[in-house]
Amino acid sequence: MPAAILARDLVKTYPKGVRALDRLSLTVEPGEIVGLLGPNGAGKSTTVKILTTLTRADSGHAEVMGHDVTRAPGRARAAIGVVAQRGGLDPAASGRENLTLQGHLFGLRGAGLRRRVGELLERFDLTGAADRPTRDWSGGMQRRLDVAMGLVHRPEVLFLDEPTTGLDPEARTALWREIKGLTGLAILLTTHYLDEADRLADRLVIVDGGRVVAEGSPDRLKGELRGDAVHIEIPETANGPQARAALTGLPMLREVTLDGMRLSARADDGAAAVPAALAALDARGIGVATVTVARPSLDDVYLRHAGRRLEVSA
CATH class of the missing domain: 3.30.70.2470 (Protein-tyrosine phosphatase receptor IA-2 ectodomain)
Incomplete structure (x- = not known):
């Protein structure tokens, strides 16, 4: 089985000579949660944009579930779910309508889509609010719906970008439980919260200046000190x-x-x-x-x- 995510020697330079990635390499295995850590400007967002086909590397190679993100971007996109930091909800639409629209974007229709929407609403404990506009939901509920939308087409790889930013401690803890319950998925998690990385990640990749400076399980990295x-x-x-x-x-x-x-x-x-x-x-x-x-x-x-x-x- 191929790696869920494979990146080798990625280089990306923006105008005025700003090198966002400097031969960055990483892997995520099926079923593994990998935390991508680094300060603003370290290269995390650029890495995710390349892996999700939103931009191209200047050089290097990247695959998602064996699909080259440059040569076969459509196949790569079909294999991934993306939960962006700012979310993608329509605040005027209900939770059910948001999930249904997301399913339509991936070609899902009819009874199969209705069943999938119902499963996700129940899975994330959103059934009671399913038909209310999401603008009336709490921040924690909206974020759980964001994750559900990323899963509607049953992806094999999930990208979570700063999933708990702005949430209160109780909502953060609840979302952590949901993420840990997503067994079988490969997850690449970007976060600024070290306690979140320690709690969720099987392995950490620390990036700085566009390069990987350390990687390993949280316990191993702490044990080295x-x-x-x-x-x-x-x-x-x-x-x-x-x-x-x-x-x-x-x-x-x-x-x-x-x-x-x-x-x-x-x-x-x-x-x-x-x-x-x-x-x-x-x-x-x-x-x-x-x-x-x-x-x-x-x-x-x-x-x-x-x-x-x-x-x-x-």
Whole structure:
């Protein structure tokens, strides 16, 4: 069986020499959920646009379920469902009407389409509101309908672009349950939420500057960061580079980074390393706002490979 998604050495350059993708490669196997992480401008959106046939790479090769996205875009589109970040609902139409229209776009008609619409409304717990205009629905209900619309033609691959942006915690958790329940589908998930990636993804692909800088399961990537994570916030009036230099010289700390006014480092024993770190900063007249010691998180993984923290867009 071919990979559900296969991309090899994708290159895409926009006007004024902006290289969005720089020989990016990734795979998603059937039934696998892969989280695509990276800051704005890292190449996530361009990758998804190429894989969903909305734009062409300058060079490289991409397939969806064995269909070349450039040579056979129609076959590729038939195999995929896409849930865009901003959604595609007609607010004046009911949930049932939105699903029916989506089915028509894929050539579905008659009793088969009606059965499929009913199945999806029930599957996503939307039957009670099915015949009301979607503009009157909650944000969580609208987002569940967006996902249902992406599934109406029974795709083999689903693209989820920032699926929970703007949702409250309860609605996010409910949608996570729905996504985890989509067994058998290959899913490429783009997200800015590291807790979402940790919860949903079987494997993560971290991109920065148009390249893959790390990939692996969440547990494996966190496990590569042995020991504890030590984070020290210093006042805005402090000299950040000087503070970083003070900690870099300590033998019990490694991988010292400065992101804004936050110093981060690795330590075999974080609690034991903190007094020495505070003393080194105090010797240079640098105060400390907060100190935390924790086990490695995806935030630490991202910081290690991208050199900065993942900022969540508004």
